[in-house]
Amino acid sequence: MIQIGIDFGGTKIEAAALDADGAFLARMRAPNPGGYEDAIATIASLVGRVEAELGARGTIGIGAPGSVSPRDGLMRNANATWLNGRRFREDVAEALGRPVRLANDANCLALSEVVDGAAAGAPSAFAVIVGTGVGGGLVVDGRIVEGANGMGGEWGHVPLPWMTGAEAPGPLCWCGRNGCLDMLVSGTGLAADYRRRTGDRLGGEAIVAAARTGEPQATATLDAYIDRLGRAMAMVATMIDPDVFVLGGGMSNVGELYDRLPAVVAAHAFGGDWQATIVPARWGDSSGVRGAARLWSREEAASAGS
Numbered sequence: 337m338i339q340i341g342i343d344f345g346g347t348k349i350e351a352a353a354l355d356a357d358g359a360f361l362a363r364m365r366a367p368n369p370g371g372y373e374d375a376i377a378t379i380a381s382l383v384g385r386v387e388a389e390l391g392a393r394g395t396i397g398i399g400a401p402g403s404v405s406p407r408d409g410l411m412r413n414a415n416a417t418w419l420n421g422r423r424f425r426e427d428v429a430e431a432l433g434r435p436v437r438l439a440n441d442a443n444c445l446a447l448s449e450v451v452d453g454a455a456a457g458a459p460s461a462f463a464v465i466v467g468t469g470v471g472g473g474l475v476v477d478g479r480i481v482e483g484a485n486g487m488g489g490e491w492g493h494v495p496l497p498w499m500t501g502a503e504a505p506g507p508l509c510w511c512g513r514n515g516c517l518d519m520l521v522s523g524t525g526l527a528a529d530y531r532r533r534t535g536d537r538l539g540g541e542a543i544v545a546a547a548r549t550g551e552p553q554a555t556a557t558l559d560a561y562i563d564r565l566g567r568a569m570a571m572v573a574t575m576i577d578p579d580v581f582v583l584g585g586g587m588s589n590v591g592e593l594y595d596r597l598p599a600v601v602a603a604h605a606f607g608g609d610w611q612a613t614i615v616p617a618r619w620g621d622s623s624g625v626r627g628a629a630r631l632w633s634r635e636e637a638a639s640a641g642s
Contacts, residue, residue: 337393337394337395337637337638337640338353338354338361338390338392338393338394338395338637339353339354339394339395339397339629339630339632339637340352340353340354340383340386340387340395340396340397340629341353341354341397341398341399341444341624341625341626341627341628341629341630341631342379342382342383342397342399342628343399343441343444343624343625343628344368344375344379344398344399344400344401344416344441345368345441345624346368346401346415346416347367347368348365348366349365349366349367349368349375349378349379349382350363350364350365350382350625351363351364351379351382351383351385351386351625352364352386352622352625352626352629353386353390353394353629354626354629356634356638358451358452358626361390362386362389362390363625364382364385364386365382366378366381366382368416370416370418371418372418372419372422376427376428376431377431379398379428379431379432380428380431380432383396383432393434394637395434395437395629395632395636395637395640396428396429396432396434396435396436396437396632397436397437397438397439397444397628397629397630397632398424398425398428398436398437398438398439398628398631399438399439399440399441399443399444399445399627399628400414400419400424400438400439400440400441401413401414401415401416401419401440401441401471402414402415402416402419402420402440403439403440403482403486403487403490404424404425404486405485405486406482406484406485406486409423409425409426410422411423411424413490413493413511415510424438425437437631437632438631439480439482439627439628439631440471440473440482440489440490441465441471441473441624441628442463442465442471442472442473442489442584443463443473443474443475443480443482443488443489443627444473444623444624444625444626444627444628444630444631445463445465445471445473445584445617445623445624445627446461446462446463446473446474446475446489446582446627447480447627447630447631448617448619448622448623448624448626448627448630449461449463449582449617449618449619449623451626451627451630452618453582453617453618453623454580454582454615454616454617454618455475455579455580455582455613455615458578458580458613459476459477459579460474460476460477460576460577460578460579461474461475461578461579461580461581461582462474462572462576462578462580462581462582463475463489463581463582463583463584463617464565464569464581464582464583464584464588465583465584465585466521466522466523466565466584466585466586466587466588467522467523467584467585467586467587468522468523468585468586469492469518469522469524470491470492470516470517470518470521470522470525471489471490471491471492471585472489472490472491472492472572473488474488474489474576474578491517491568491571491572492516492517492518492522493511493513493518494516494517494571495513495514495515495516495517496515496516496517496520496521496567496568497567497571497604498567498604499515503515506519506520507519507520507525507528517568520564521561521564521565521568521587522585522587523539523540523585525561526540526543526557526558526561526587527540527543529557529560529561530553530554530557533553533556533557534553540586540587541586543557543558544558544590544592558592562593562596562597562600563600565593565597566596566597566599566600566601566603566604567600567604569581569597569600569601570600570601570602570603570604570605570610571604573601573605573610573612574605574606577612578612579612579613580612580614580615581612581613581614581615582615582616582617583614583615583616583617584616584617584620584623584624588616588617589616593614594614594616597614598614
């Protein structure tokens with residue numbers, strides 16, 4: 337039996353099958369239809385197409401926004417709000433006729449990068465997703481740490497630490513609170529900060545490009561972004577002290593982060609002598625689907641197929 341991962345994104349759903357060595361055997365994508373029953377049907381169709389192409393049945397892992405409550409099995413905290421309150425994992429399992437494992441998409445990125453990515457072999461790694469939103473995932477000794485309430489790694493909805501007077505209370509988040517990291521260190525947050533400063537609407541790539549030419553407002557925006565992200569990571573460093581931070585999402589492609597973040601984290605982490613590795617995800621946009629596939633081990637997949 338092969339390992340099949342589903343990356344459940346806001347605009348697309350991807351299914352990918354891996355062999356025992358982690359090589360892609362097949363990859364297929366479809367638009368996310370934006371509705372519950374249609375999304376389940378899309379997943380079932382993608383899995384069916386992958387298995388038909390390969391002539392093999394697979395274990396199924398899903399990386400999705402939000403998380404599953406360990407008490408009632410219902411989805412919660414997904415920005416695709418129509419997933420919340422639904423038994424998504426069980427409904428997909430029923431549609432596919434087999435067990436399904438599901439984890440937060442940032443946890444899947446962390447798992448992928450620890451298995452054979454930028455954090456391969458690290459005793460502990462914290463994945464930082466800085467894209468349209470902010471996500472986090474923690475892997476220790478090769479296992480995802482979801483916590484007693486299934487909320488492990490959900491750092492996107494904690495407030496920015498060490499806020500200055502000008503920053504407080506921070507912008508209102510979709511979760512109903514002010515100052516969440518999701519609003520401040522995402523690519524969306526970078527663009528919003530630039531708009532507050534200038535009144536102009538620019539995307540993250542354009543802001544970074546302008547900062548590299550020395551444009552003052554873009555430079556100030558990028559400087560503030562790096563300082564905020566570093567403070568947020570220092571909080572994680574002080575609480576968890578991971579061996580490796582792995583960055584994913586669109587902002588992870590900004591090279592300045594890797595040059596400048598270590599000094600910011602060290603300046604705010606407790607004790608002042610913090611040292612660890614900060615690296616971009618080796619598998620980039622593929623990390624999520626690879627980690628989802630690896631919610632089942634190679635041994636479990638082999639056993640299921642025997």
